[in-house]
Amino acid sequence: QVQLVESGGGLVQAGGSLRLSCAASGLTFSSHAMGWFRRAPGNEREFVAAVSRSGGYRSHADSVKGRFTISRDNAKNTVYLQMNSLKPEDTAVYYCAAARRLGTPQAPVDYHYWGQGTQVTVSS
Numbered sequence: 001q002v003q004l005v006e007s008g009g010g011l012v013q014a015g016g017s018l019r020l021s022c023a024a025s026g027l028t029f030s031s032h033a034m035g036w037f038r039r040a041p042g043n044e045r046e047f048v049a050a051v052s053r054s055g056g057y058r059s060h061a062d063s064v065k066g067r068f069t070i071s072r073d074n075a076k077n078t079v080y081l082q083m084n085s086l087k088p089e090d091t092a093v094y095y096c097a098a099a100r101r102l103g104t105p106q107a108p109v110d111y112h113y114w115g116q117g118t119q120v121t122v123s124s
Helices: none
Strands: 003-007 010-013 018-025 033-039 046-051 058-060 068-073 078-083 092-099 118-123
Touching (some): 003 092, 018 092, 046 092, 058 068
Antiparallel strands (some): 033 046, 033 092, 068 078, 092 118
């Protein structure tokens, strides 16, 4: 059974930092591209970042470029999202996802497995 478990969310002031982690089990981690998405209240699920199977390729949404960085550790079956210079508009539930795809997929339909999400709240 595949499990993706996010952690690291919380409440932070604007300008602060958080590091999200997503621990994967039940799948061949290195065979999956990994992504982070988020959903704010009243909004659609939004692509945040993705990393290729080896970690050699990364993509980030324009809204987080220069502030967020995705990375992965295949030895630990874990993907990370380092979030710096946080803004109130970054407030959302953040989800990690796994895709049996090459590259850095950005569409939710490309992902096969999803975590339960972790809340990030940025106060102004």
